[in-house]
Amino acid sequence: MINNRNLVLLTLFLWAGLLPSISRAEDGYRLWLRYDRIIDPQLLQQYRAAIHDLYFNTTSATLHAASDELTTGLSGLLGQPVEEIHSESAAINEGALLVGTPASSAPIARLHWDSALTPLGKEGFLIRHYTLDGQHGIAIVANTDVGVLYGAFHFLRLLQTHQSLRSLDITSIPALQYRVLDHWDNLNRTVERGYAGLSIFDWWTLPLYKDSRYTDYARANASVGINGSVLNSVNASPIILTPAWLSKAAALADIFRPYGIRVYLSVNFSSPMSIGGLPTADPLDPAVQAWWKKKVDEIYSYIPDFGGFLVKANSEGQPGPQNYGRSHADGANALADALAPHHGIVIWRAFVYSGSSEDRVKQAYDEFKPLDGKFRDNVLLQVKNGPLDFQPREPFSPLFGAVPKMPLMLEVQITQEYLGFSNHLVYLAPLFEECLNADTYAKGKGTPVSATITGMAGVANIGNDINWCGHPFAQANWYAFGRLAWCATSPTDRSAAIADEWIRQTFSNNPGIVDTLKKMMLASREIAVDYMTPLGLAHIMGYSHHYGPAPWYDKASRADWNPVYFHRADSAGLGFDRTVTGSNALEQYAPGARTLWADKKDCPDNAVLWWHHVGWNDRLHSGRTLWEELCHKYYTGVDSVRWMQKCWDALQPRGIDAERWQQVKMLLGIQQQDAVWWRNACLLYFQTFSRQPLPAGAEQPDHTLAYYENLQLYYAPGTANSGIPQTTNP
Numbered sequence: 001m002i003n004n005r006n007l008v009l010l011t012l013f014l015w016a017g018l019l020p021s022i023s024r025a026e027d028g029y030r031l032w033l034r035y036d037r038i039i040d041p042q043l044l045q046q047y048r049a050a051i052h053d054l055y056f057n058t059t060s061a062t063l064h065a066a067s068d069e070l071t072t073g074l075s076g077l078l079g080q081p082v083e084e085i086h087s088e089s090a091a092i093n094e095g096a097l098l099v100g101t102p103a104s105s106a107p108i109a110r111l112h113w114d115s116a117l118t119p120l121g122k123e124g125f126l127i128r129h130y131t132l133d134g135q136h137g138i139a140i141v142a143n144t145d146v147g148v149l150y151g152a153f154h155f156l157r158l159l160q161t162h163q164s165l166r167s168l169d170i171t172s173i174p175a176l177q178y179r180v181l182d183h184w185d186n187l188n189r190t191v192e193r194g195y196a197g198l199s200i201f202d203w204w205t206l207p208l209y210k211d212s213r214y215t216d217y218a219r220a221n222a223s224v225g226i227n228g229s230v231l232n233s234v235n236a237s238p239i240i241l242t243p244a245w246l247s248k249a250a251a252l253a254d255i256f257r258p259y260g261i262r263v264y265l266s267v268n269f270s271s272p273m274s275i276g277g278l279p280t281a282d283p284l285d286p287a288v289q290a291w292w293k294k295k296v297d298e299i300y301s302y303i304p305d306f307g308g309f310l311v312k313a314n315s316e317g318q319p320g321p322q323n324y325g326r327s328h329a330d331g332a333n334a335l336a337d338a339l340a341p342h343h344g345i346v347i348w349r350a351f352v353y354s355g356s357s358e359d360r361v362k363q364a365y366d367e368f369k370p371l372d373g374k375f376r377d378n379v380l381l382q383v384k385n386g387p388l389d390f391q392p393r394e395p396f397s398p399l400f401g402a403v404p405k406m407p408l409m410l411e412v413q414i415t416q417e418y419l420g421f422s423n424h425l426v427y428l429a430p431l432f433e434e435c436l437n438a439d440t441y442a443k444g445k446g447t448p449v450s451a452t453i454t455g456m457a458g459v460a461n462i463g464n465d466i467n468w469c470g471h472p473f474a475q476a477n478w479y480a481f482g483r484l485a486w487c488a489t490s491p492t493d494r495s496a497a498i499a500d501e502w503i504r505q506t507f508s509n510n511p512g513i514v515d516t517l518k519k520m521m522l523a524s525r526e527i528a529v530d531y532m533t534p535l536g537l538a539h540i541m542g543y544s545h546h547y548g549p550a551p552w553y554d555k556a557s558r559a560d561w562n563p564v565y566f567h568r569a570d571s572a573g574l575g576f577d578r579t580v581t582g583s584n585a586l587e588q589y590a591p592g593a594r595t596l597w598a599d600k601k602d603c604p605d606n607a608v609l610w611w612h613h614v615g616w617n618d619r620l621h622s623g624r625t626l627w628e629e630l631c632h633k634y635y636t637g638v639d640s641v642r643w644m645q646k647c648w649d650a651l652q653p654r655g656i657d658a659e660r661w662q663q664v665k666m667l668l669g670i671q672q673q674d675a676v677w678w679r680n681a682c683l684l685y686f687q688t689f690s691r692q693p694l695p696a697g698a699e700q701p702d703h704t705l706a707y708y709e710n711l712q713l714y715y716a717p718g719t720a721n722s723g724i725p726q727t728t729n730p
């Protein structure tokens, strides 16, 4: 039957068939949603036989989005138009793909899968075989439309990753309720710690100009189950709450809504003063409380399903309740009371430290532990994975498991502020997973961080670069964030499985390619740790921009912004004693967790300098002395980047497209150069304390320490600071 819709599809399909000959460049824009025709003839035959046509009753914008994705995706993958049958009364054909909820689809209601549907909740889905009216096929079913959308994306993923459709029995339910991207995007479109161009949110042309990219952003997020987006940076401009900007945020919310994404805004705690004209922002002042209530009511008039506020208060110069002698709970509760009638939430950040003499990594716990139970029910505390600041490796934050009366969000950084920006290939799933799996011992052995959280927030690495994230492999970190947040409590080796499916969708299903890229990705985080901050070192990056090594740096206005504060090198050894003989940050952990690190002799090598000051000649578990091991790690890091380069070079003739192959090759060149820089600069510097030689016969630094110390980086991306010293009058 050729109706209008089919004609359109057919035309599109014929056009798509022509595309390879006019050679569509692999510019990375399509992310992991590429839907190119499956080449393997047997697989194609299996899929074409299993999926005859699509039964859909698109009664909502969300179901419409799901049906669009399935028709585009299936037509692309199967290389033939897939007919969509809307009629509820139409007879079921053999191989009909039934998609929907019992409420939206009569055939699905007739399956009577109620008992399987009940546990799915509001976002889960089933993908299973059915027999109905003597016909057989596959059904994607959920309780809600957004569950159907997630199921549709999952089904497409099965095909994209070449899974068999022969015995499907999938039940998928998200482990965490909140799976949120935090954009650190400023209203002038710069992105704090952003390395992929300007913000994708073109505030200036919103709300009338709606870039099609906003829809593609929503599709990508929905495909991995991300259900929230904080549009603006936590260093928030109060302007975001003015009517003109609320209408811009509302336009985005309208585009994201069908994809199950709620919009949140970061707010500046002083907004009642700066845009409200009040003399104070004291959260206990009735006029301030009334202002927030009115403002929140106004926001809901623009965005009826507004998610709520994200707040950075009394941290790094941001205003907060402590400016008025009030606690974080007082501050959060004033906002929470305004949001509660609308079912909105406050996500209050635990990233606070005051520049006091107390070990910086202890301060968040000291601040929030005593406040447990003092926050309203609709306040969540958002805690960075580690107690310091998104380092290549840190122990988990002691707040996980320590404030049982508060729901927690785990905050991870997808953008690579401390991991080589978008220049370095670093797959972050192993870092995220290390935290999720870490045992807090909060309720005895076997209480992983994942069991203490209600949600996960990821600081986005997205910008307006054509490939969204700068480095083609940085897309994997966005993808992995969503997938991990969805399945945070599943006990399997998720990093490997997620890398596998991402590679298959983004690059190729060729086993040789999958194998090589997976090896590179899974090794890459440890490689970065080796050439940047091995053995538990932390925060020895360049001041302010955080790119490249500067372990010598001691000029920052605050002690806890200086690398020397964190590594504590001296003639005796290296490392920060955080045990009972030092800052005793260890005490903030449950006794079971402490035993892992407390004793210098037992402490794992990969954390030892975080917890202990270790003598240069002390032997580590590796059998090498600290100095030998430090050298070994830095040299291994460089060698391993060169290994990644070799792996990549070997792939060119095996099917990676020229455009992305060349891009990654050049970026690996930068990474190699930077790894050498890190190794040389750090070893030359630490050598001034250890007074021991670099390994005999090893590649020697090609510059002096003074050379590295004098390197200046100007205009590093991601920071407003140009790096040029201010010596003259402005």
Ligand code: GCW
Binding pocket: 184, 192, 193, 233, 234, 235, 312, 316, 351, 389, 390, 417
């Ligand atoms: O990692 C630090 C960054 C700041 C950031 C801060 C935070 C948004 O250097 O740029 O500010 O963390 O998390 O608030």
